[in-house]
Amino acid sequence: MRVFGMPLWPERLSDEEYVNRVRKGLRVIRWSRWLFAGLFIVVVAVCIWTVTGLADFLTSFGGKEGPQRPLVYGVLGLAILFGGFIGFWISHLGEIVVNAFFGFRRDKLLVECWDALHLDRKQENRANESLHSTPR
Secondary structure (H helix, E strand, C coil): CEECCEECCCCCCCHHHHHHHHHHHHHHHHHHHHHHHHHHHHHHHHHHHHHHHHHHHHHHHCCCCCCCHHHHHHHHHHHHHHHHHHHHHHHHHHHHHHHHHHCCHHHHHHHHHHHHHCHHHHHHHHHHHHHHCCCC
16 A cells, blocks of 8 residues: 555565565664764763763852852753753663663574574575586
8 A cells, every 4th residue: 555655564575585684684783782882971971071060060159149049040950951851861872772782682583593494495505506507
């Protein structure tokens, strides 16, 4: 079924095409997990740097009274809001890193079983090719 020329559902893949797609996804995860881990470390470092800078800024006002005092409360409110967003990002990125290193067990097992089941077929094809090939 197509809507505006675009398929609503992807076409059904054969088993071999599906396994090849999973295999490609596992290859991408194999190298991108290090990218995610590095990004996680950078985000945590930037958050620590931001929090220490904000703490220095807030302590620079001390107990001053006057027109700058509401600014402290505004900055504190924004810091709490910003901290909530960054905390969510860090937790989500941490989940991605953990899944990249320890997840995808089902996909790995699928590829291993597919290769084990079709190992005999590959060996038969190689044997048949060597029997039917003629030397030149």
